[in-house]
Amino acid sequence: MNTYHGTNVLITGGLGFIGSNLARALVSQGAKVTLVDSLIPQYGGNIFNIDDIREKLIVNVCDVRDPFAMAYLVQGKDYLFNLAGQTSHLDSMTDPQTDLDINATAQLSILEACRKANPTIKIVFASTRQLYGKPDYLPVDEKHPIRPVDVNGINKLAGEWYHLLYNNVHGIRACALRLTNTYGPRMRVKDARQTFLGIWVRLLIEGKPIKVFGDGLQLRDFNYVDDCVDAILMAGANESANGKVFNLGSSEIINLKELAEMMVNLGYGGTFELVPFPPERKAIDIGDYYSDFSLITKELGWQPKVGLQEGLLRTMAYYQPNFANYWND
Numbered sequence: 581m582n583t584y585h586g587t588n589v590l591i592t593g594g595l596g597f598i599g600s601n602l603a604r605a606l607v608s609q610g611a612k613v614t615l616v617d618s619l620i621p622q623y624g625g626n627i628f629n630i631d632d633i634r635e636k637l638i639v640n641v642c643d644v645r646d647p648f649a650m651a652y653l654v655q656g657k658d659y660l661f662n663l664a665g666q667t668s669h670l671d672s673m674t675d676p677q678t679d680l681d682i683n684a685t686a687q688l689s690i691l692e693a694c695r696k697a698n699p700t701i702k703i704v705f706a707s708t709r710q711l712y713g714k715p716d717y718l719p720v721d722e723k724h725p726i727r728p729v730d731v732n733g734i735n736k737l738a739g740e741w742y743h744l745l746y747n748n749v750h751g752i753r754a755c756a757l758r759l760t761n762t763y764g765p766r767m768r769v770k771d772a773r774q775t776f777l778g779i780w781v782r783l784l785i786e787g788k789p790i791k792v793f794g795d796g797l798q799l800r801d802f803n804y805v806d807d808c809v810d811a812i813l814m815a816g817a818n819e820s821a822n823g824k825v826f827n828l829g830s831s832e833i834i835n836l837k838e839l840a841e842m843m844v845n846l847g848y849g850g851t852f853e854l855v856p857f858p859p860e861r862k863a864i865d866i867g868d869y870y871s872d873f874s875l876i877t878k879e880l881g882w883q884p885k886v887g888l889q890e891g892l893l894r895t896m897a898y899y900q901p902n903f904a905n906y907w908n909d
């Protein structure tokens with residue numbers, strides 16, 4: 581339990597959704613936490629995400645694409661939780677170069693910074709289930725073919741493999757978690773850039789209908805953010821994770837229409853409607869997806885604890901009083 585007490589921890593993307601929840605967990609365990617975040621407005625970073633812990637950590641607003649800043653920031657750190665990323669799949673198709681710069685090139689230069697300035701650091705990289713593409717079989721395990729359907733998936737794959745290569749060749753201890761849809765307090769809900777669930781939360785609070793694309797029968801699994809944070813902390817604390825990739829996931833599988841029904845029945849009112857798939861989204865949709873996460877259960881003892889209904893209730897309870905800090909247009 582006390583792995584992180586008194587340790588020096590760097591979180592890239594630390595003002596974002598998962599990074600800020602991770603920071604809160606680490607601060608409560610007594611870690612000395614530094615956050616790096618560029619606060620690019622289109623992404624999930626939000627200074628309000630650390631409102632309650634602002635005095636308990638260091639915030640460095642800078643860009644992971646700056647190799648000089650990163651070479652300085654990795655020094656003296658015991659752990660690097662490498663979460664900074666361009667996360668919009670649509671944006672990766674209209675601005676592929678920026679996605680490449682952040683999700684691949686910057687990852688390589690962060691690893692180079694570690695190799696040169698701090699080779700004993702331990703790294704956990706936030707990868708994504710998106711790199712599997714349209715599943716050949718379900719549930720998707722780590723042996724499933726890799727076949728990204730968008731530029732983001734290709735660049736995240738490069739970022740992930742750079743981490744594994746630096747582990748295997750240079751001995752920089754690193755592992756990667758392939759996250760599935762993660763949701764909860766502090767996700768970007770202003771628009772659909774981060775996840776459709778984000779905009780659904782906003783629409784529910786605004787009393788507007790939730791829009792479900794297509795027939796709504798696409799299957800998904802979801803992790804509440806606290807479960808995701810647990811997995812990241814376990815991967816960081818466990819030497820046997822080094823050089824490996826693990827799927828995260830949930831055994832609570834649900835289609836998007838059922839999810840919309842669950843949301844409108846949470847007690848906040850609301851309605852949903854089925855609308856045609858926007859063509860640009862359909863082109864990169866992966867159909868049904870859910871994970872086989874038995875490897876991380878077996879090797880690190882992780883499994884999700886928070887059920888979907890409970891997680892959605894906690895999410896709505898967070899945004900209802902705080903929404904003005906997440907959108908004001």
Ligand SMILES: NC(=O)c1ccc[n+]([C@@H]2O[C@H](COP(=O)([O-])OP(=O)(O)OC[C@H]3O[C@@H](n4cnc5c(N)ncnc54)[C@H](O)[C@@H]3O)[C@@H](O)[C@H]2O)c1
Nearest residue numbers: 593596597598617618624625643644664665706708759762
């Ligand atoms: N949330 C999910 O469902 C999910 C699923 C799969 C993978 N992931 C991965 O997890 C990581 C965290 O995602 P999140 O959901 O918290 O998203 P997020 O957008 O809330 O967090 C990412 C953070 O990185 C920061 N960032 C982006 N580019 C940067 C740059 N160039 N320099 C410094 N900071 C930069 C953003 O400002 C943001 O705060 C990402 O790498 C993402 O690819 C998330």
